[in-house]
Amino acid sequence: MGMISKIIGLIIAATGTLVFILGMNDPALQFVWFFIGLLLVSMGLSLITGGRKQIEQEPPPPTLTEIHCDNPECDFKEIRQFEAGDYILKPMKAKCPRCTSTMTIEGVYVVREEKEKDKIVI
């Protein structure tokens, strides 16, 4: 639905721009074409931005958990979404997929809006 309204919005905005350009060549009705063009472009843009708002309602999860393998010879690490109960140095129930050793949470990160990672010390 969002994709369709974006395409329709794009077509309406493009038609509005075309009306603008064609209206320039008509001195008598220039104001009328200008008004119609403006109306179409604003309608088209509101359809396009309306679709964009729906995507913004689903922001990516702001916190990540970094898991390291306990085996010093295996440097496996995994970064996944933070889950309730995660804390630094928590032993994981899951085994390392590479060497089947135990794994420990080494870090919990908050992803800021600037997309910088900030380490929390708990």
Ligand SMILES: [Zn+2]
């Ligand atoms: Zn491992």
